[in-house]
Amino acid sequence: MIAFAQRPASGAWSEAELNIVVAALNLPDGDWETGTTECGDAQPYLLGPRPEQACELCVSRIDGRYILEDGAGRLLFDHENLALVAQQARGALRRTNWWLVARVVVLWCTIRHVIHDKIEPLLTESEELLVHLTPQLVAFA
Known part of the structure; x- marks a missing residue:
């Protein structure tokens, strides 16, 4: 030892x-x-x-x-x-973590792009479909 x-x-x-x-x-x-x-x-x-x-x-x-x-x-x-x-x-x-700020900005832009390109057209098509089907649905009521 x-x-x-x-x-x-x-x-x-x-x-x-x-x-x-x-x-x-x-x-x-x-x-x-x-x-x-x-x-x-x-x-x-x-x-x-x-x-x-x-x-x-x-x-x-x-x-x-x-x-x-x-x-x-x-x-x-x-x-x-x-x-x-x-x-x-x-x-x-x-020191500011600029890499984190950049990632948040890219994520925000991606989310806005998805909403604008994917979700808004679905909502618009659903609205048009509802306008065309409403008179037929009212006839059944």
């Missing part, structure tokens, strides 16, 4: 570190929380809208490096300068 030396925990974030992140992201209280990793490293994270409040962004401090991850755990940026990492986090929050 080999005994590995225990790495001391990095501890909680200092007030100055938290102020850099909160100021860069312009976060009100309640939109962020602090915690620690499994190894005891400090980790503030940005929470999403209520009631779920899923993790949107996470900044970890591991051995003097700050690591920015998204809510799915994908690495976005890492550096030794916290101000630079906070700036990258602000940019990550402002």
